[in-house]
Amino acid sequence: MIVSWTHTPVFGLVLTAVVGIFGLIIKKRVAWNLFNPMLFSMLIIIAILLGLDIPYTEYKLGGDYVMKMLGPITVVLAVPLYQHHDKLKKHAFAIIFGITLGSLSALVSVYLFSLMSGLDMTLLKSLLPRSVTTPIGIAASEMIDGLVGLTVLSIVITGTFGAIVSDWVYKLLKVKDPIAKGVALGTSAHAIGTGRAFEYGTLEGAMSGLSIAIAGLATIFWLLLFQFLGFI
Amino acid sequence: MKEMAIVFSIYIAGELFVIGLESDFPGSVVGMLLLLSLLHLGWVKVDHIRMVSSVLLAYMPLFFIPAGVSVMVTYTLMDGFYWQIILITVFSTMIVMSVTALSVQYLVHRERS
Incomplete structure (x- = not known):
């Protein structure tokens, strides 16, 4: 039931966005400069996938869309x-x-x-x-x-x-x-x-x-x- | 929307350029050089892309997450080499910092005098 919609790219997209923004919010709240929101979000997502027994390939469907934005990001550097x-x-x-x-x-x-x-x-x-x-x-x-x-x-x-x-x-x-x-x-x-x-x-x-x-x-x-x- | 269109066209131009050359060179980096040239030529102004560039740069860490998550399927390849990987990273970082700092400091002093 939980997993029925994980077969679509929406799953990876939403999971990355929600956990990622959560990581950025924590970064703003904690006084610790070396807190790394990307590493934090990455570990949380791995834990979620392992915990709910969702295969990486299903996360990757949406994750690949997120990665497509790395090109434009490099351009604006x-x-x-x-x-x-x-x-x-x-x-x-x-x-x-x-x-x-x-x-x-x-x-x-x-x-x-x-x-x-x-x-x-x-x-x-x-x-x-x-x-x-x-x-x-x-x-x-x-x-x-x-x-x-x-x-x-x-x-x-x-x-x-x-x-x-x-x-x-x-x-x-x-x-x-x-x-x-x-x-x-x-x-x-x-x-x-x-x-x-x-x-x-x-x-x-x-x-x-x-x-x-x-x-x-x-x-x-x-x-x-x-x-x-x-x-x- | 117009800002997005400018950045995306430059990115696509970069990708097409490397496809044309049949090179492995990253198209995104060609796009970066292209945008840098256009800014210098004044054909694109920072104001034209201010919103999209500041949003992309501010939320940049978000877009690295899926690449990071991929270690959950590739970590086995690192088996037995975890400490080596960390030590290589740590020592190499100190070397890069020292080489860069000393060479820049030396050259800047020489240029001043």
């Missing part, structure tokens, strides 16, 4: 980048070079650590795009045939951990420049890092925000090079 482009101009070379190098260090470190830990190619590929913003990370994971779910999880861990350790890393390495702090948070920890960067100051926040789209682009280009060279 251009808006924050454009709005901050005046701040980019002055040190454009330093910022773009730093992001491009940082994105390469993400791929190289994940690649080497994965080989050292004995991960297979599928897991390795799923982890490669983990430092970029989720919509671009999902697109990148699909491009190189990774497991999209693992990519999303590793992106969340990356962002949360990056926001936690930034203070410590910057102290240890004597990073004092606000531009460097912001760009590094955006490149290594995407939107979650940007939330942290805004706590340092508006310049750091803006720098972090504009780095997100550039880091996504740089990562896609490096991945294409990795593919071309036969690494993946």
Whole structure:
């Protein structure tokens, strides 16, 4: 009876919307910055599906419609980048070079650590795009045939951990420049890092925000090079 | 509605572009570059898409949920590698942060002096 309407896309759509909005409301209510509404909603939905014995394939019917919106979302990531482009101009070379190098260090470190830990190619590929913003990370994971779910999880861990350790890393390495702090948070920890960067100051926040789209682009280009060279 | 139409046409243009090239490159990222160019050229103004872009960006986490839920069918592939995955993610994140911060700081200082 409960399950009779789960065979339609409406089920996945409604479940995602209801639990997702619930997650966003909780995010507004709790004082804990690192609360992740996406991770929270994801776990609740998995629990509901397992609890009511509803197969994933039935949730996926509607879930796939939700995922179709990731394309337009990626397109509008251009808006924050454009709005901050005046701040980019002055040190454009330093910022773009730093992001491009940082994105390469993400791929190289994940690649080497994965080989050292004995991960297979599928897991390795799923982890490669983990430092970029989720919509671009999902697109990148699909491009190189990774497991999209693992990519999303590793992106969340990356962002949360990056926001936690930034203070410590910057102290240890004597990073004092606000531009460097912001760009590094955006490149290594995407939107979650940007939330942290805004706590340092508006310049750091803006720098972090504009780095997100550039880091996504740089990562896609490096991945294409990795593919071309036969690494993946 | 008009705002949605602009964003969707740009997205579809991006997708068609990569289909035309028979490339694996994500069409959405081509769309992002296209919108960035149109904004710079002044052919599209931020005001033309202000509503739709702010709504999409504000509710962005909602749209990641189904991709995340898919781990319930793929998690078995991670069996025996949970700690490795977490450690790789953690160490790599610190490396990216350090490499980016140090290179940007060095170059910004050099540009200033």
